[in-house]
Amino acid sequence: MTTTLFVQIRCKPGTAYNVADEIGLREIHSELYSISGDFDLLLKLRVPSGEDIGRYINDNLLNIEGIERTNTIQTYKVFTR
Template sequence: MASSLDATDIRLLRELKENARENIASLSKKLGIPRTTVHYRIKKLVDEGIIEKFTVKPNYKKLDLGTTAFILARYDPDSGLTQREVAERVAALEGVYEVHIVAGEWDLLIKVRAPNAEEIGKIVVDRLREIKGIDQTVTMVSFVTVKEEV
């Protein structure tokens, strides 16, 4: 973590990660510091870019997106595209939630969500593998998510 953070900033970040909607008065009580100090510290964390945005964590099962899969993909260097360009095209696909350029035997790690495994298959076969610059893929469907951070 950034060296400008003290123990209170770290505790504040943990509380906000748990519930970004928690009000300043409640945070003030939990942290044992005045409300104005909580407000100032949150503003400072935002201004310094430590907090990039406040967001929500959807219940994907209730949104009929309860199946998660991770896809490893190989980049085709003969495609005429850079690996970053290919990653950006993958990121633009509907159903794709994360794209990471990784080291090792594979080049991209992709997280997708869909209603079921059949729809995951459609994402892979009908869209992902059609992207110029994608060479091979391996898909791993998640049975259960034990921990996931927003």
């Protein structure tokens, strides 16, 4: 069982592609998008149940060079047709 999170990532100017490449190398994401607006990237990831979400993000994401700010959104239920 996992917890699904969306993480909005703001990158330092000119670093979004490098940040995306580094996230890809770490294989921590389920999906990764470039986006418009206040943030540059949108990361979908699944954290193992029971894992400390803050620590997981801190240990696996926030030490990537070029990340300026993040906003994490935790999901609860998936609605399907």
